[in-house]
Amino acid sequence: MHYIDSKGKYFTKKLLIEANNAAIREDRNRQLNEEYLERLTDENVYPIILSFDEHNRGEIRVQIMFDEKGTMGFLDLTKNRYNLLPTAIVKEDGTVELESEESINSRRLYPEGREYTEKVSRTIIRENNFRPKILSAYDNQCAMCEKNDISILVAAHIYPAHLCADDTVNNGICLCKIHDKLYEDGNIFIKPNGEVFIKDGKNKLDFGKIRLPKNQSDHPSPERLSQRLELSMKRGD
Incomplete structure (x- = not known):
């Protein structure tokens, strides 16, 4: 897939499931269907085509491309998790260079398989009335x-x-x-x-x-x- 946003961030299936599990644990607004993620292909990568600061409180909402047909989904995650995602480089000939698994794992805050929870404080903006x-x-x-x-x-x-x-x-x-x-x-x-x-x-x-x-x-x-x-x-x- 060549639908890469300006920052080139993407998920592997493993990272996507980890991020979605975190979104579920952290009770975030946008989560993905767990069964659907399990059916994804391990060999593919799943690029982020759009990302924006949804709450301006340390949380990022990303739009993910799942296939060439244009199937997409939204997921909320902390800025910290987003920043730790791998980055793809689009070369002049149009090919895409992905990070090695070793490079991806080197940035992990905890060993693979260890889950952790990050909290993001949100300010209620709406007036009571x-x-x-x-x-x-x-x-x-x-x-x-x-x-x-x-x-x-x-x-x-x-x-x-x-x-x-x-x-x-x-x-x-x-x-x-x-x-x-x-x-x-x-x-x-x-x-x-x-x-x-x-x-x-x-x-x-x-x-x-x-x-x-x-x-x-x-x-x-x-x-x-x-x-x-x-x-x-x-x-x-």
Whole structure:
């Protein structure tokens, strides 16, 4: 595979399973299916095609390419684990030089097989009243479907709060848990004019546009929607 990000980081199957096990132990937001990882080929490497500082608190979210068909997944890990991953070098002739297993093992903090846990402190950015004011603006109903069960509704930031510290109602949208996950994962996009479109044909939408709050002053900010769209498209490159 030649899909290598600018830093050239990649996983072997062994390192990927170790990192995923750590994500499970550390209760991180993005984990991978353990059975799927076990079915991966030992001989292949699995490049990181995108990485970004998700929480700005020592944690990195990476997007991993699993095969030539474009199968991808996200995984959260500490910056320390990320920095210890092997690095591939793309030569002028287009070939890729990988690190030797000896080189990879030389950077291990502990002997192979010994598991350890790293903690990353997170600061809660949302104001206490963010959820109630978002749900109230949208009359306790998902903006993308008819669901109105408060227990499954999410007050989602449009543009991530850790990137802008904006907890106003104009940077929020009420979504059910299903649409919130699809929006968070970059499978559903919202244009600045409120139009909704999906990344593939696997998911269906009830509306072609989000349902807006009755009060115009509570409408989502086109600027924030544009920023989120740009960020989501960049992550999906």
